[in-house]
Amino acid sequence: MPEIPVNQIRPGLNVRGTFALKAKKLLSFREAPGCFLAVTLGDRTGEVEGRLWEGAEEAGARLKAGDIVTVEALAVEYNRLVQLRIDSIVKENGQIDPARFIPFAKGLDKAKEKFHQLINSLTDPPLKSLFSLLFSEQNFYESFCLAPAAKQYHHALMGGLLLHSVSVAAAADGIAGNYPQANRDLLVAGAILHDIGKVQEYCCRGAVEQTDEGRLLGHIVSGALFLERYIEKVPGFPGELRLKLLHILISHHGRYEWQSPKRPKFLEAALLHQLDMLDTQVDMFSRAAASREDKDSPWTGWVKGLDRYIYCK
Numbered sequence: 030m031p032e033i034p035v036n037q038i039r040p041g042l043n044v045r046g047t048f049a050l051k052a053k054k055l056l057s058f059r060e061a062p063g064c065f066l067a068v069t070l071g072d073r074t075g076e077v078e079g080r081l082w083e084g085a086e087e088a089g090a091r092l093k094a095g096d097i098v099t100v101e102a103l104a105v106e107y108n109r110l111v112q113l114r115i116d117s118i119v120k121e122n123g124q125i126d127p128a129r130f131i132p133f134a135k136g137l138d139k140a141k142e143k144f145h146q147l148i149n150s151l152t153d154p155p156l157k158s159l160f161s162l163l164f165s166e167q168n169f170y171e172s173f174c175l176a177p178a179a180k181q182y183h184h185a186l187m188g189g190l191l192l193h194s195v196s197v198a199a200a201a202d203g204i205a206g207n208y209p210q211a212n213r214d215l216l217v218a219g220a221i222l223h224d225i226g227k228v229q230e231y232c233c234r235g236a237v238e239q240t241d242e243g244r245l246l247g248h249i250v251s252g253a254l255f256l257e258r259y260i261e262k263v264p265g266f267p268g269e270l271r272l273k274l275l276h277i278l279i280s281h282h283g284r285y286e287w288q289s290p291k292r293p294k295f296l297e298a299a300l301l302h303q304l305d306m307l308d309t310q311v312d313m314f315s316r317a318a319a320s321r322e323d324k325d326s327p328w329t330g331w332v333k334g335l336d337r338y339i340y341c342k
Protein backbone atom coordinates (compact mmCIF):
# COMPACT_ATOMS: atom_id res chain seq x y z
CA MET A 30 0.00 0.00 0.00
CA PRO A 31 1.60 3.34 -1.01
CA GLU A 32 2.04 5.86 1.78
CA ILE A 33 -0.46 8.71 1.75
CA PRO A 34 0.69 12.18 2.83
CA VAL A 35 -1.36 13.54 5.73
CA ASN A 36 -2.94 16.29 3.65
CA GLN A 37 -4.34 13.66 1.25
CA ILE A 38 -5.95 11.39 3.84
CA ARG A 39 -9.72 11.26 3.27
CA PRO A 40 -12.49 9.46 5.22
CA GLY A 41 -12.87 5.86 4.05
CA LEU A 42 -9.20 5.34 3.17
CA ASN A 43 -7.14 2.55 4.69
CA VAL A 44 -3.93 4.12 5.82
CA ARG A 45 -0.57 2.47 6.42
CA GLY A 46 2.21 4.93 6.93
CA THR A 47 5.07 6.31 8.95
CA PHE A 48 4.40 9.45 10.92
CA ALA A 49 5.95 11.60 13.60
CA LEU A 50 4.11 11.23 16.88
CA LYS A 51 3.56 14.88 17.79
CA ALA A 52 1.49 14.32 20.94
CA LYS A 53 -0.26 11.55 22.86
CA LYS A 54 -2.71 11.52 25.70
CA LEU A 55 -4.39 8.69 27.59
CA LEU A 56 -8.02 9.68 28.14
CA SER A 57 -10.74 7.97 30.20
CA PHE A 58 -13.96 6.79 28.59
CA ARG A 59 -16.79 9.02 29.74
CA GLU A 60 -19.33 6.32 30.48
CA ALA A 61 -17.33 3.14 30.92
CA PRO A 62 -14.21 2.03 32.76
CA GLY A 63 -10.91 2.09 30.85
CA CYS A 64 -9.23 4.55 28.57
CA PHE A 65 -8.25 5.27 24.96
CA LEU A 66 -5.17 6.83 23.40
CA ALA A 67 -5.53 10.15 21.57
CA VAL A 68 -2.58 10.93 19.31
CA THR A 69 -1.56 13.68 16.93
CA LEU A 70 0.38 12.34 13.96
CA GLY A 71 2.23 14.42 11.44
CA ASP A 72 4.40 14.54 8.36
CA ARG A 73 5.73 17.54 6.49
CA THR A 74 2.34 18.14 4.85
CA GLY A 75 0.31 18.48 8.05
CA GLU A 76 -1.16 16.83 11.13
CA VAL A 77 -4.02 14.42 11.76
CA GLU A 78 -5.68 13.21 14.94
CA GLY A 79 -5.88 9.49 15.69
CA ARG A 80 -7.58 7.30 18.28
CA LEU A 81 -6.54 3.89 19.55
CA TRP A 82 -9.45 2.25 21.33
CA GLU A 83 -7.88 -1.07 22.28
CA GLY A 84 -4.60 -1.68 24.10
CA ALA A 85 -4.34 2.04 24.78
CA GLU A 86 -2.58 1.83 28.14
CA GLU A 87 0.09 -0.52 26.85
CA ALA A 88 0.68 1.60 23.70
CA GLY A 89 0.66 4.79 25.76
CA ALA A 90 3.39 3.38 28.01
CA ARG A 91 5.75 2.35 25.19
CA LEU A 92 5.41 5.47 23.00
CA LYS A 93 6.47 9.03 23.60
CA ALA A 94 5.97 12.29 21.74
CA GLY A 95 8.78 12.72 19.21
CA ASP A 96 8.84 9.01 18.25
CA ILE A 97 8.51 7.95 14.65
CA VAL A 98 5.67 5.43 14.37
CA THR A 99 4.22 3.14 11.75
CA VAL A 100 0.46 3.20 11.88
CA GLU A 101 -2.28 1.07 10.37
CA ALA A 102 -5.65 2.72 10.50
CA LEU A 103 -8.94 3.52 8.86
CA ALA A 104 -9.63 7.18 8.15
CA VAL A 105 -13.05 8.27 9.38
CA GLU A 106 -14.86 11.58 9.74
CA TYR A 107 -15.40 12.92 13.24
CA ASN A 108 -16.76 16.39 14.03
CA ARG A 109 -16.28 17.28 10.35
CA LEU A 110 -12.57 16.48 10.55
CA VAL A 111 -10.58 13.49 9.37
CA GLN A 112 -9.55 11.17 12.17
CA LEU A 113 -7.64 7.89 12.12
CA ARG A 114 -9.18 4.88 13.81
CA ILE A 115 -5.94 3.13 14.64
CA ASP A 116 -5.54 -0.66 14.48
CA SER A 117 -1.84 -0.70 15.28
CA ILE A 118 0.84 1.80 16.16
CA VAL A 119 4.48 0.68 16.41
CA LYS A 120 7.64 2.67 17.09
CA GLU A 121 10.22 2.79 14.26
CA ASN A 122 13.83 2.58 15.39
CA GLY A 123 15.68 2.72 12.09
CA GLN A 124 17.27 5.63 10.24
CA ILE A 125 14.73 8.28 9.31
CA ASP A 126 15.04 11.08 6.79
CA PRO A 127 13.86 14.15 8.74
CA ALA A 128 12.84 15.83 5.47
CA ARG A 129 9.80 13.51 5.46
CA PHE A 130 8.48 15.13 8.60
CA ILE A 131 9.83 18.66 8.74
CA PRO A 132 9.24 21.00 5.82
CA PHE A 133 12.13 22.72 4.07
CA ALA A 134 12.26 26.50 4.07
CA LYS A 135 11.47 27.98 0.67
CA GLY A 136 14.17 29.72 -1.36
CA LEU A 137 17.15 27.76 -0.04
CA ASP A 138 19.04 27.75 -3.35
CA LYS A 139 18.82 31.52 -3.57
CA ALA A 140 19.84 31.83 0.07
CA LYS A 141 22.92 29.65 -0.56
CA GLU A 142 23.89 31.83 -3.50
CA LYS A 143 23.49 34.99 -1.41
CA PHE A 144 25.43 33.36 1.45
CA HIS A 145 28.45 32.78 -0.83
CA GLN A 146 28.15 36.28 -2.28
CA LEU A 147 28.19 37.83 1.20
CA ILE A 148 31.13 35.72 2.36
CA ASN A 149 33.10 36.55 -0.78
CA SER A 150 32.38 40.24 -0.27
CA LEU A 151 34.31 40.32 3.04
CA THR A 152 37.57 42.20 2.64
CA ASP A 153 39.11 41.90 6.12
CA PRO A 154 41.83 39.20 5.77
CA PRO A 155 41.41 37.54 9.21
CA LEU A 156 37.63 37.36 8.74
CA LYS A 157 38.13 35.89 5.26
CA SER A 158 40.47 33.23 6.69
CA LEU A 159 38.01 32.43 9.49
CA PHE A 160 35.11 31.97 7.09
CA SER A 161 37.04 29.84 4.64
CA LEU A 162 38.17 27.60 7.50
CA LEU A 163 34.67 27.29 8.96
CA PHE A 164 32.70 26.67 5.83
CA SER A 165 35.26 24.61 3.91
CA GLU A 166 34.39 21.78 6.31
CA GLN A 167 31.74 20.08 4.22
CA ASN A 168 30.00 18.47 7.19
CA PHE A 169 29.65 21.74 9.01
CA TYR A 170 28.52 23.61 5.91
CA GLU A 171 25.82 21.00 5.26
CA SER A 172 24.65 21.03 8.88
CA PHE A 173 24.51 24.84 8.81
CA CYS A 174 22.44 24.78 5.60
CA LEU A 175 19.95 22.23 6.96
CA ALA A 176 19.55 23.41 10.56
CA PRO A 177 16.31 25.01 11.70
CA ALA A 178 16.43 28.38 13.45
CA ALA A 179 13.84 27.50 16.07
CA LYS A 180 11.61 24.78 17.49
CA GLN A 181 8.55 26.84 16.75
CA TYR A 182 7.52 30.37 15.85
CA HIS A 183 10.27 31.77 13.65
CA HIS A 184 12.09 29.87 10.90
CA ALA A 185 11.18 26.49 12.44
CA LEU A 186 11.93 24.73 9.17
CA MET A 187 14.86 22.77 7.79
CA GLY A 188 17.14 25.39 6.29
CA GLY A 189 15.60 28.05 8.53
CA LEU A 190 18.97 28.95 10.06
CA LEU A 191 20.57 29.60 6.67
CA LEU A 192 17.59 31.66 5.54
CA HIS A 193 17.55 33.72 8.74
CA SER A 194 21.34 34.23 8.85
CA VAL A 195 21.51 35.30 5.20
CA SER A 196 18.53 37.57 5.61
CA VAL A 197 20.07 39.30 8.65
CA ALA A 198 23.42 39.55 6.84
CA ALA A 199 21.82 41.06 3.71
CA ALA A 200 20.00 43.59 5.90
CA ALA A 201 23.32 44.31 7.66
CA ASP A 202 24.99 44.86 4.30
CA GLY A 203 22.22 47.28 3.30
CA ILE A 204 22.19 49.23 6.53
CA ALA A 205 26.00 49.53 6.61
CA GLY A 206 25.72 51.79 3.54
CA ASN A 207 23.55 54.15 5.58
CA TYR A 208 25.85 54.28 8.57
CA PRO A 209 29.46 54.66 7.44
CA GLN A 210 30.54 54.81 11.11
CA ALA A 211 29.70 51.09 11.37
CA ASN A 212 32.30 48.48 10.34
CA ARG A 213 30.53 46.76 7.43
CA ASP A 214 32.64 43.56 7.45
CA LEU A 215 32.22 43.06 11.19
CA LEU A 216 28.48 43.59 10.90
CA VAL A 217 28.03 41.17 7.99
CA ALA A 218 30.32 38.54 9.55
CA GLY A 219 28.53 38.87 12.90
CA ALA A 220 25.17 38.51 11.14
CA ILE A 221 26.16 35.25 9.45
CA LEU A 222 27.66 33.85 12.66
CA HIS A 223 25.29 35.17 15.33
CA ASP A 224 23.09 32.04 15.60
CA ILE A 225 25.74 29.50 14.62
CA GLY A 226 25.22 27.67 17.93
CA LYS A 227 21.82 26.55 16.64
CA VAL A 228 23.60 23.86 14.63
CA GLN A 229 24.29 22.24 18.01
CA GLU A 230 21.12 23.43 19.72
CA TYR A 231 18.65 21.55 17.54
CA CYS A 232 18.33 18.18 15.91
CA CYS A 233 15.74 17.08 13.40
CA ARG A 234 14.01 13.72 13.39
CA GLY A 235 10.21 13.63 13.49
CA ALA A 236 10.20 17.23 14.63
CA VAL A 237 12.65 19.96 15.51
CA GLU A 238 13.97 19.03 18.95
CA GLN A 239 16.43 20.57 21.33
CA THR A 240 19.57 18.53 21.91
CA ASP A 241 21.05 18.00 25.37
CA GLU A 242 23.65 20.63 24.48
CA GLY A 243 20.89 23.01 23.43
CA ARG A 244 19.01 22.48 26.68
CA LEU A 245 22.08 22.70 28.88
CA LEU A 246 24.07 25.45 27.14
CA GLY A 247 21.79 27.14 24.59
CA HIS A 248 22.89 28.49 21.21
CA ILE A 249 24.54 31.63 22.57
CA VAL A 250 27.05 29.76 24.75
CA SER A 251 27.39 26.87 22.27
CA GLY A 252 28.01 29.32 19.42
CA ALA A 253 30.65 31.27 21.34
CA LEU A 254 32.50 28.07 22.34
CA PHE A 255 32.35 26.76 18.79
CA LEU A 256 33.52 30.02 17.24
CA GLU A 257 36.37 30.34 19.73
CA ARG A 258 37.72 26.94 18.64
CA TYR A 259 37.88 28.10 15.02
CA ILE A 260 39.32 31.52 15.82
CA GLU A 261 42.18 29.76 17.61
CA LYS A 262 43.00 27.90 14.41
CA VAL A 263 43.50 31.12 12.39
CA PRO A 264 47.15 32.17 12.78
CA GLY A 265 47.47 35.74 14.00
CA PHE A 266 43.73 36.39 14.40
CA PRO A 267 43.59 39.85 16.07
CA GLY A 268 42.66 39.75 19.76
CA GLU A 269 40.32 42.73 19.50
CA LEU A 270 38.43 41.24 16.55
CA ARG A 271 38.05 37.97 18.49
CA LEU A 272 36.50 39.85 21.42
CA LYS A 273 34.21 41.84 19.16
CA LEU A 274 32.92 38.80 17.26
CA LEU A 275 32.36 36.86 20.47
CA HIS A 276 30.61 39.86 21.99
CA ILE A 277 28.30 40.13 18.97
CA LEU A 278 27.36 36.48 19.46
CA ILE A 279 26.69 36.68 23.17
CA SER A 280 24.88 40.05 23.09
CA HIS A 281 22.65 39.47 20.07
CA HIS A 282 19.50 38.82 22.12
CA GLY A 283 20.01 42.27 23.56
CA ARG A 284 18.78 41.77 27.12
CA TYR A 285 19.67 39.71 30.17
CA GLU A 286 16.09 38.41 30.38
CA TRP A 287 16.35 37.23 26.77
CA GLN A 288 19.37 35.05 27.61
CA SER A 289 22.12 37.45 26.59
CA PRO A 290 24.81 37.50 29.28
CA LYS A 291 25.88 40.93 28.02
CA ARG A 292 23.94 43.78 26.44
CA PRO A 293 25.39 45.18 23.17
CA LYS A 294 28.36 47.38 24.03
CA PHE A 295 29.35 48.79 20.63
CA LEU A 296 27.57 50.02 17.53
CA GLU A 297 27.79 46.87 15.36
CA ALA A 298 26.56 44.68 18.22
CA ALA A 299 23.63 47.05 18.87
CA LEU A 300 22.74 47.13 15.16
CA LEU A 301 22.95 43.37 14.89
CA HIS A 302 20.55 42.89 17.81
CA GLN A 303 18.03 45.18 16.09
CA LEU A 304 18.45 43.44 12.72
CA ASP A 305 17.96 40.04 14.36
CA MET A 306 14.71 41.26 15.95
CA LEU A 307 13.64 42.79 12.66
CA ASP A 308 14.09 39.58 10.70
CA THR A 309 12.33 37.52 13.36
CA GLN A 310 9.37 39.90 13.33
CA VAL A 311 9.13 39.87 9.52
CA ASP A 312 9.03 36.06 9.60
CA MET A 313 6.44 35.91 12.38
CA PHE A 314 4.08 38.47 10.83
CA SER A 315 4.40 36.91 7.36
CA ARG A 316 3.84 33.40 8.68
CA ALA A 317 0.82 34.48 10.72
CA ALA A 318 -0.75 36.14 7.67
CA ALA A 319 0.00 33.22 5.34
CA SER A 320 -1.32 30.54 7.69
CA ARG A 321 -4.54 32.24 8.85
CA GLU A 322 -7.50 29.90 8.65
CA ASP A 323 -10.12 32.33 7.42
CA LYS A 324 -8.67 33.86 4.26
CA ASP A 325 -11.83 35.99 3.80
CA SER A 326 -11.14 37.86 7.02
CA PRO A 327 -8.36 40.46 7.20
CA TRP A 328 -7.65 39.28 10.77
CA THR A 329 -5.71 36.25 11.90
CA GLY A 330 -6.70 34.27 14.97
CA TRP A 331 -4.70 34.82 18.17
CA VAL A 332 -1.00 34.54 17.30
CA LYS A 333 0.73 32.99 20.29
CA GLY A 334 4.32 34.08 19.57
CA LEU A 335 3.25 37.68 18.96
CA ASP A 336 0.58 37.72 21.65
CA ARG A 337 -1.97 39.54 19.49
CA TYR A 338 -4.28 39.34 16.47
CA ILE A 339 -2.68 40.43 13.18
CA TYR A 340 -4.31 42.58 10.52
CA CYS A 341 -3.44 41.31 7.03
CA LYS A 342 -5.13 43.64 4.55
Ligand SMILES: [Fe+2]
Pocket residue numbers: 223224248281282
Ligand atom coordinates in the same frame (compact mmCIF):
# COMPACT_ATOMS: atom_id res chain seq x y z
FE1 LIG B 1 19.73 33.88 18.70
Ligand SMILES: [Fe+2]
Pocket residue numbers: 193223224305
Ligand atom coordinates in the same frame (compact mmCIF):
# COMPACT_ATOMS: atom_id res chain seq x y z
FE1 LIG C 1 18.92 35.23 15.08
